[in-house]
Amino acid sequence: MNITVLFFGLIAEKVNKESYTFSLDKNISISTVIHQLKETFKELNYIEFQTALNQKIVPLEEIIKSDCTIALLPPFAGG
């Protein structure tokens, strides 16, 4: 399955990218994906963020079972 990761705000600035794609051959948890992303993008170890799976904020235990979009969301500043 294909995973698209979206970066926003401070995170997009630090990793110098707005998106990143990779593929997986088995179901894994969001926390495993985050762990792998932190290996690839070291800057993520120093930034606070929430994770959205297909536009919904999800807990880290959530399992990914099909093609999806994961967004890393730094603190909100609307209004």
Next chain:
Amino acid sequence: MKNSFREGSISSEFIGESIKKHQKKTAIGAHDIFLGQVRADIIDGKEVKAIEYSAYEEMANSKFHEIREATFEKFELTCSHIYHSIGKVAVGEICLFVFVSSAHRRASFEALEYMVERIKKEVPVFGKEIFEDETHVWKTNK
């Protein structure tokens, strides 16, 4: 899905026009409006001159929709609108316009506060506070 984002600041003309459009809806007896304005914060001795907003627009628009729906469930409203800036907004300009209308005042007062608090907390909008010298920091809602 309705797009709540507007490029740049929200003008007083746009706000005035929005009020005018509601004059035909004669079941309305009360409007309440929240306007978010970009503040010239001083951070480490430097003054903010603008905020550049970005957002996860699809998710933000569905959140705005969800918040409006929840507000209609909770309060006796006639209508509600949310407009948020995207891109650069200078200090003193308006970046958020929330507009609610109801038959009686109490529903509007309460619904407006409920909506604004949820917008600040739940909508994925990001703000880069830009200083006079073009350096910046990332804003975080309290």
